[in-house]
Amino acid sequence: xxxxxxxxxxxxxxxxxxxxxxxxxxxxxxxxxxxxxxxxxxxxxxxxxxxxxxxxxxxxxxxxxxxxxxxxxxxxxxxxxxxxxxxxxxxxxxxxxxxxxxxxxxxxxxxxxxxxxxxxxxxxxxxxxxxxxxxxxxxxxxxxxxxxxxxxxxxxxxxxxxxxxxxxxxxxxxxxxxxxxxxxxxxxxxxxxxxxxxxxxxxxxxxxxxxxxxx
Amino acid sequence: xxxxxxxxxxxxxxxxxxxxxxxxxxxxxxxxxxxxxxxxxxxxxxxxxxxxxxxxxxxxxxxxxxxxxxxxxxxxxxxxxxxxxxxxxxxxxxxxxxxxxxxxxxxxxxxxxxxxxxxxxxxxxxxxxxxxxxxxxxxxxxxxxxxxxxxxxxxxxxxxxxxxxxxxxxxxxxxxxxxxxxxxxxxxxxxxxxxxxxxxxxxxxxxxxxxxxxxxxxxxxxxxxxxxxxxxxxxxxxxxxxxxxxxxxxxxxxxxxxxxxxxxxxxxxxxxxxxxxxxxxxxxxxxxxxxxxxxxxxxxxxxxxxxxxxxxxxxxxxxxxxxxxxxxxxxxxxxxxxxxxxxxxxxxxxxxxxxxxxxxxxxxxxxxxxxxxxxxxxxxxxxxxxxxxxxxxxxxxxxxxxxxxxxxxxxxxxxxxxxxxxxxxxxxxxxxxxxxxxxxxxxxxxxxxxxxxxxxxxxxxxxxxxxx
Numbered sequence: 001x002x003x004x005x006x007x008x009x010x011x012x013x014x015x016x017x018x019x020x021x022x023x024x025x026x027x028x029x030x031x032x033x034x035x036x037x038x039x040x041x042x043x044x045x046x047x048x049x050x051x052x053x054x055x056x057x058x059x060x061x062x063x064x065x066x067x068x069x070x071x072x073x074x075x076x077x078x079x080x081x082x083x084x085x086x087x088x089x090x091x092x093x094x095x096x097x098x099x100x101x102x103x104x105x106x107x108x109x110x111x112x113x114x115x116x117x118x119x120x121x122x123x124x125x126x127x128x129x130x131x132x133x134x135x136x137x138x139x140x141x142x143x144x145x146x147x148x149x150x151x152x153x154x155x156x157x158x159x160x161x162x163x164x165x166x167x168x169x170x171x172x173x174x175x176x177x178x179x180x181x182x183x184x185x186x187x188x189x190x191x192x193x194x195x196x197x198x199x200x201x202x203x204x205x206x207x208x209x210x211x212x213x214x215x
Numbered sequence: 216x217x218x219x220x221x222x223x224x225x226x227x228x229x230x231x232x233x234x235x236x237x238x239x240x241x242x243x244x245x246x247x248x249x250x251x252x253x254x255x256x257x258x259x260x261x262x263x264x265x266x267x268x269x270x271x272x273x274x275x276x277x278x279x280x281x282x283x284x285x286x287x288x289x290x291x292x293x294x295x296x297x298x299x300x301x302x303x304x305x306x307x308x309x310x311x312x313x314x315x316x317x318x319x320x321x322x323x324x325x326x327x328x329x330x331x332x333x334x335x336x337x338x339x340x341x342x343x344x345x346x347x348x349x350x351x352x353x354x355x356x357x358x359x360x361x362x363x364x365x366x367x368x369x370x371x372x373x374x375x376x377x378x379x380x381x382x383x384x385x386x387x388x389x390x391x392x393x394x395x396x397x398x399x400x401x402x403x404x405x406x407x408x409x410x411x412x413x414x415x416x417x418x419x420x421x422x423x424x425x426x427x428x429x430x431x432x433x434x435x436x437x438x439x440x441x442x443x444x445x446x447x448x449x450x451x452x453x454x455x456x457x458x459x460x461x462x463x464x465x466x467x468x469x470x471x472x473x474x475x476x477x478x479x480x481x482x483x484x485x486x487x488x489x490x491x492x493x494x495x496x497x498x499x500x501x502x503x504x505x506x507x508x509x510x511x512x513x514x515x516x517x518x519x520x521x522x523x524x525x526x527x528x529x530x531x532x533x534x535x536x537x538x539x540x541x542x543x544x545x546x547x548x549x550x551x552x553x554x555x556x557x558x559x560x561x562x563x564x565x566x567x568x569x570x571x572x573x574x575x576x577x578x579x580x581x582x583x584x585x586x587x588x589x590x591x592x593x594x595x596x597x598x599x600x601x602x603x604x605x606x607x608x609x610x611x612x613x614x615x616x617x618x619x620x621x622x623x624x625x626x627x628x629x630x631x632x633x634x635x636x637x638x639x640x641x642x643x644x645x646x647x648x649x650x651x652x653x654x655x656x657x658x659x660x661x662x663x664x665x666x667x668x669x670x671x672x673x674x675x676x677x678x679x680x681x682x683x
Contacts, residue, residue: 004298007453007507012279014515020276021520021589023269055478107495115409131479140493144442148435166479167464174460178425181491182441185483190435192397193475194351194367195374197242200397203350204404205435205482 048129048162049213055132056211059188060201063211069095072156072214076100076121079154079210086117086150089141094123094158095214107143114143120150120206126173127157127211130165133187134211137180147186153206155186157213222569223659225544232541235371239541242370243532249476250529250583256478257468267469268586270462271523274423274454275514281423281456282505288426292488294501302332305506309334309415309448310341312502316446318343318412322404324430324437325349326417327365327526328450328506330548331561334415345415346407348436350400357384363542363550365528366474371541404436414440414498418451419525420466421503423458427487428503431470431480438482447498449486453505454514454522466525469585473527513560517596521556523586530580530590536573545570552580552590559597568601608652627671634665 001009049065056063066072072095086105090098098104101121105113122142126135134155138144147153163169166185170177177183190205201207220228229235254260274281286296299305305328313321321343323329335345335356347356351368355361358380362368369377378391387399416437420429428449430437441447457463471477490497513519531537531551542550547567549557555570571594574580580590605613619626640646641664649657656662 002298003300003304003507006300007298007505007511008279008282010507010511011282011453011514014511014519015276015279017515019515019517019519020272020522022276023265023272111409115405133479133483138494138497139491140495143495144438145496148438148442165464166467167461170460170464177460177485178487181486181488181494181497183485183487184438185479187477187479187481187483189481190433191481192350192434194349194354194369195377195393195396196238197245197367197370198374198393200393203397203401203434203436204348204408204439 048164049159052127052129052132052162052213055129056188059132059209061132061188061209061211063213065213067215069214072212073097073100075212076154076156080119080121083119083152084117085119085121086114086146087121088123088143088146092123092141093121094156097121097123097156107141107145114145115149117150118152120146120148120153121156122146122153123156123158124161125176126161126163126169128163128166128169128185131185131187133166133185134209135169136184136186137176138182138184139180144182144184147184148205151202151206152208152210153186154210154212157211159213159215221566222544222546222573225546226540226573226659229540229544234373235541236539238371238373239538242364242367243538246367246474246476246528246532247583250473250532253472253476253478254469257472260469263465263468264585264587266462266465267525268523270457270459270465271525271586272520273462274456274458275519275522277458278453278456278514281458282453285421285423285426285456286505288423289503292426294426294488294503297502297504299504299506300508302506302508305332305450305504305508306334306337308504309450309502310337310343312446312448312500313338313341313343313413316412316500318446320344320346320407320411321413321415322346322348322407322411322436322440322444323352323415324417324432324440325352325368326415326450327548328417328452329415330362331508332450332506334450343413346404346411348404348407348434348439349432350397350434353400353404354380357381361543364531365526365549365551365553367528371543408439408443411440411444413446413448414442414444415448415450416440418449418455418503419470420463421451421456422460422463422485423456425460425487427460427463427485429463429467430484430486431467431482432484433475433477433481435482437484441484441486441498442496445498446500446502447486447489448502448504450504450506452510453507454510466586470525470527473529473583473585509561516560517600518556518560518593520588521553521560521590521593524553524557524588525586526553527585529583529585533579533583535575535577535579540573545573552594553588556590556593556597559601564597564601568597571595571597571601612652627669630669634667634669637662637665638667640664 124134125137192203297308364370374391382389418428471480489501537551547558559567576591646662
């Protein structure tokens with residue numbers, strides 16, 4: 001009997017002893033219920049944005065809310081000036097942000113070039129109001145490195161991509177998640193408290209995260 | 216830590232370490248209060264905990280079917296699945312993957328299971344350089360130490376300790392500034408990420424319906440090891456499953472809150488497949504190794520419920536025993552109340568059954584457990600199991616006691632005699648040393664001197680004076 005068969009046989013025999021207590025999920029919140037509460041929050045996108053901004057502030061993330069695509073680009077121009085940039089492919093960035101970053105390296109660049117960038121510029125596939133999380137799906141033109149290697153990460157969020165909760169995102173975007181090799185939730189800057197429980201930012205990932213919310 | 220010494224010896228060593236006591240006191244109380252504040256930010260926290268518990272219990276009750284479904288999904292996503300019965304099997308599988316992929320350097324994000332199998336030693340013996348990348352684990356590796364807390368591995372060290380080991384092992388000027396220490400580690404480990412051939416991770420959860428490995432890290436090393444090297448190996452215990460993404464959501468809601476007091480860990484990574492044909496990064500090969508190592512045996516025993524643990528570490532911070540002796544005294548990979556159940560389960564009651572006594576059964580662990588595991592009940596059942604190893608004389612004495620205790624007159628007479636014997640041995644209300652067979656009791660703890668009069672005596676007197 002190989003390892004797989006042996007383990008499965010033992011696990012099945014164990015299950016027959018009935019030693020595992022049964023959990024009572026109490027009154028499990030149904031998807032419908034949760035969707036209602038999500039909708040209640042989403043009924044005014046103003047609320048989602050307010051909540052999202054508040055969470056970002058608590059995480060130490062700068063958040064700029066802009067009302068036009070021009071304003072988004074102007075804001076990024078100011079923040080990115082004189083910095084070497086690693087970004088998603090231009091056609092993957094919203095609000096034609098790629099047009100103002102002609103010198104930016106992309107995932108196609110060599111590893112040392114990517115690792116040397118001072119600023120990572122990305123869009124995101126969703127943002128979660130409840131936790132202030134940015135969701136990036138890895139795929140063609142959306143390299144994982146851009147939100148990971150540079151010491152600073154600038155993320156452009158479209159207001160329509162705000163979701164109330166992680167659970168809502170899982171339900172609504174299940175197909176997108178299932179198509180990506182990797183789905184990452186980014187909630188604030190990289191941090192550790194391993195040394196004497198003292199908070200230190202930027203251990204491996206970016207120590208600074210800036211969010212720009214467009215119309 | 217020296218695992219070859221007995222548990223009482225390791226406890227004595229820990230108790231004598233004043234620095235350890237201070238550090239533990241500060242860390243565990245801070246983590247404990249952060250947990251309370253974080254749970255307060257969760258709507259219907261109790262209901263979410265119930266859902267997380269139900270999800271995990273369902274997974275271990277249906278483990279056979281779920282493992283097969285999970286495996287099928289992983290394979291259809293493009294991952295390669297391996298099954299390991301023992302730590303040696305798991306190490307051999309991973310060593311073979313390293314050999315086949317010409318791996319020279321492997322970077323690791325935190326994995327308790329790899330501590331369980333001593334994977335680093337195995338890889339190094341076969342010529343692979345292994346680098347721990349969680350800051351705490353990196354320092355543990357530099358010191359050739361062992362982690363002492365599930366989520367805060369170097370809770371036993373001061374920043375001066377860390378400064379010293381970094382300056383010695385990395386040849387950098389000494390500093391005990393926390394930021395500078397973290398910056399040194401970032402620079403060093405960044406080079407390792409860039410040159411590593413293989414990334415090794417654990418798995419916080421495996422999601423059956425999607426074939427997803429969920430990893431959470433605050434530092435970002437979990438993302439690094441699944442992004443930069445060309446091979447990713449996830450080593451996971453067979454029990455770490457949830458069926459659906461919705462259930463994963465419930466578990467994640469309570470995991471970070473219970474562990475560090477965050478609403479959610481900074482990076483939650485859902486690894487589904489190796490890099491796509493048109494992706495510019497991500498591993499070319501994805502391997503998932505399932506490890507049994509005694510888990511299927513535990514599933515058939517009295518402590519099956521512990522397999523639903525999500526390894527948040529909250530029970531450590533709440534436990535008066537852990538808070539006093541720290542993680543190393545437990546002698547193996549998993550410390551604290553959860554370790555006192557998992558270690559005897561994985562490694563046998565000899566000699567690990569002793570750990571079940573490292574508890575006052577106060578129930579604080581059960582109170583804080585995000586999936587409401589009945590840890591005290593499991594500790595009691597382990598004590599009960601370990602009883603069959605007691606010496607014959609001890610068993611006879613216990614039978615004698617049981618017999619006496621069912622005869623009120625005899626019991627009262629015996630207690631009266633004991634009180635007068637013990638009174639002669641006590642000083643300041645404590646008995647520090649007993650002779651003969653009873654010496655075992657006082658070798659690791661003091662005995663409270665009995666009250667001069669029994670409760671029943673006092674009660675009778677009260678009734679009498681009240682009637683007057």
